[in-house]
Amino acid sequence: MATAYWSSVFTGSADAIWAVVQRFNGLPDWHPAIRASEITGGGDELTPGAVRVLTGADHSIYRDRLVDLDDADRTLTYEIVEAPLPVRGYRSTLHVQPVADTGGAFLSWQATLVPAEGTTASQATAVLEAAYAPALAGLHTVIA
Template sequence: MRASEIIRGGNGPTPGAVRLLTGVDGSIYRQRLVAPDNADRKLTYEIVEAPLAVLGCRSTLHVPPVTDTGGAFLTWHATVDPAQGTTAQKATTVLEAACAPAFAGLHTITA
């Protein structure tokens, strides 16, 4: 992503806050924060707008600690509604490809 900013709902992790993401190619993504859970280290959000073959997507990121190493483990679970004319498998593949660079970037900045 080239840029990320909260455009509605405050500066912190507030349910309903909307984040605008701009891809390196200029594509626009909007995500709505559904449920931040600091105690359990989880974050659930919905894609509101994206140039992807999905009508709806709700994702949860969970970062449980790895106690023996002091590190953490990232899990991502998404429920996807494919766009008309697209299969669930194709929508999943497109979403995974779109998110992979962001997850790789997380590893880079936290390593």
């Protein structure tokens, strides 16, 4: 099993960041590589079990399932059901925490995964971290 990780510190409050991140269907609002998202079953965007279909800017299709949404802890956990990525068994958690001395927020995005056949752990995590970095940069522009 491998782990992918990316994080960032925000000047906005944890509540402000969480209000954007908790929307399972809201990824196109801040991830530059995702142009559309649609909830296709399992409930609404705040209900564990909800399934979203993402369309990438390159027209790729991703299907994810919301596993857990914890407002008190500000965590969102999802798993990939189907995606054109060199991984399987992908489960990821976004966690927003307050930064006490500045009033800002710290967001971490961590995933566990199994590299697909013919892919090393470092190759698989590099692909994911290359997607996380512009996503969090995009979130900075939405929150600013």
